[in-house]
Amino acid sequence: MSSYLLALSIGDYASLKAVTKVDKVLVRVWTWNGMQNYVEKALQSAVDTLDYMSTYLNQPCSLGKLDLVALPQFIGRAEGAMENWGLILGDYNEFLWHPDYSDTDTLNRVMEVISHETTHQWFGDLISPAWWQYLFLNEGFASYLYIDVISNYYPQQQAYADSRWFYNSESAMTEEESFGGLLPTIPEPSLVGSGQEGMFSISVYSKAAAILKMLRDTVGNVTFQTALRQYFKENQYTTVTDETLWGYVTQAAANAGIPNWNYDGFLNISSFMRPYTYQVGVILSNL
Ligand SMILES: [Zn+2]
Secondary structure, three states: OOHHHOOOOOOOEEEEEEEOOOOOOEEEEEEEOOOHHHHHHHHHHHHHHHHHHHHHHOOOOOOOEEEEEEEOOOOOOOOOEEOOOOEEEEEHHHOOOOOOOOOHHHHHHHHHHHHHHHHOOOEOOOEEEOOHHHOHHHHHHHHHHHHHHHHHHOHHHHHHHHHHHHHHHHHHHHHHHHHOOOOOOOOOHHHOOOOOOOOOOHHHHHHHHHHHHHHHHHHOHHHHHHHHHHHHHHHOOEEEOHHHHHHHHHHHHHHOOOEOOOOOOEOOHHHHHHHHHHOOOOOOOOO
């Protein structure tokens, strides 16, 4: 386990709790006493995501319990929550939903943040990046798998789910312009810890989500899922790089008989994905 995932929380908290269907994981969402009735949506999102991820990856939740704590003050990153292993901490604005005073946008935000952080229990916690420039292996997956959870458990919200796919692609292209140019999904190692923008850029989140979906659409859902299942089976409790993941997708693509662009061999995912991850901007394709 990476040391950045260790957390302790002590306070006068109260919670709502539930048990997941698939792995019988105890899930509790805590907040300060008197506010616990407003964590119901957060609890449902955490349970849905745990059940979905365990089934999708054929990889049970590694812990017997998951606690989430909605804090009255939380100084975190832009997402307002942190995926510590077994103890997700976050700002109450991201966790609480009041049926009389909260709006639909807040509900969407609660479902997204809770699902995002719960996805990290696999992508980031069970398998961690070997170093910070590979953070997209955490954030790219966490920024798109929550959309699958919505599609799976709330099919009536499919139009909203589709809009989130569009958001990932569109924001990756437009938001970075404010930094004077797009940044690579895998930043230069020298940027890490430098304090410069890059390590937590939109490319590490939304662009990574968009290109991972592109890869999934290219090799097909089943092939991509097969690769992810093998990736978890063989790499849990270790650290990885981009090449580790591409190796599993390359193998699964070959097993599925997916040819390369010249039809003289199977698709090599490492060379396919390298321009999308190491170069800035959006790829210009000439057909
Ligand atoms: Zn995240």
